[in-house]
Amino acid sequence: MQSVALAVTDGMLHFELSLACEVFGSDLSHLVDPWYRFSVCGPGPVAVDRFRLEPDEGLDALARADTVIVPGWRDVDREPPAALVEAVRAAHQAGARVASLCTGAFVLAAAGLLDGRRATTHWAHTDELARRHPDVTVDPDVLYVDNGSVLTSAGKGAAMDLCLHLVRLDHGTTVANTVARRLVVPPHREGGQAQFVRTPVPAPGNHPLAELLPWILARLDEPLTVEDLARQAGMSSRHLTRHFRTVTGTTPLQWLHTQRIRHAQELLEGTDATVDAIATTTGMGTATTLRRHFHRTVGVPPDAYRRTFRSLDRGGAGG
Missing domain, CATH: 1.10.10.60 (Homeodomain-like)
Structure with missing residues (x-):
């Protein structure tokens, strides 16, 4: 059985956290038996937007998981908690596949897991990720990036795409498409597909191309x-x-x-x-x-x- 651990702490985004729970934490043993063994790991009760969440295990349990998922991080202007960063780093060193959803990429970057690798995050935060972590090749134009043991996604719908991609890797296309139909989402969007955003025109100002x-x-x-x-x-x-x-x-x-x-x-x-x-x-x-x-x-x-x-x-x- 593939074990999946969701790494949580105060300040996580509830949407990305919830969709990971929906995909990996639901009982879908009628599709694949056994399904994933899923747990939520955190330092103690955590605040997720307006909710309080009681983790199943501590952050040290991440190192025993096959796959670790880090949801979106709300306050990207400050560094993520050191305990979370260290636990994610230790899990990867222990052999876990580590995936970030949306701005969870900032946690992976702080842990050094993205150095020398291509990565993505929500398009609104790609410049900041690149500024703070110059050793990371940040790609703002894709839905998700699969580096094998380290994966990153853009925001919201693209986070779902990455979760379905993981299911596809583990259990095949038929199972992943069935999960997608159950959730009423598009069954397959390749990671290299562009994020559905518009590149803005530079703001009017004092530059030679303003007119x-x-x-x-x-x-x-x-x-x-x-x-x-x-x-x-x-x-x-x-x-x-x-x-x-x-x-x-x-x-x-x-x-x-x-x-x-x-x-x-x-x-x-x-x-x-x-x-x-x-x-x-x-x-x-x-x-x-x-x-x-x-x-x-x-x-x-x-x-x-x-x-x-x-x-x-x-x-x-x-x-």
Whole structure:
């Protein structure tokens, strides 16, 4: 029997904690017998949002588990408790597979488990994770990252994706899909799929692209070139590229491509426009071109992306 221990302390997010309990702590022996042996481990009674939680065992029990799950951590501006960090580190050293949900990645990073590894967390906190832990390769654009013995996820719905991924690894796709149907969530989203978030345009301000960027966004349907952008900005292509690197962190054409993909996401989420029409509106030209670039960038085809969002709207499984 695979044992799963949920590491808790004051300040954990109740949603991620609850979904881990639902997936691993429910009696699903009718699917696989035996199911997981599940326990909640903490230093004593802990406060989780407005609730009080009585753990089954102390934090030292993490070292005896096959899998340790660290839920989201609310106050990422301060360091997680040293006792929790040490217990998670000891569990990994003892051979446990350690997975974080959402901002639980800050606990794994503090324990040194993410050094030299690729990791993710909720997109709103990826910059802070990278700033505080420069030895971690933080990827803000994926749902979850599987490094074998160390796994991290983005927030909310992506935390569920990681839990189902663990079930899939342990018990196979059929069982994982059955669990997903029971929970009324999408059965499978690959970890490399992009987090469903929009990259914001840099805020208006005193930078050389302040007027150019809105001008581009109003013309995403046009076949713009670097020369077109440079001409509008009144500078050379070389200077334009240099300013784009400084302001957006990427090249003019890559930024333009990203905005077209983001606009396509918005149209897929909020309208019934056909893929052909969206391709025209976003400057991709044809549905074939849009499908190719969208799949490469987001990780799923446009039609699958739209179906996922429609199912989330109906089932309330957002994240």
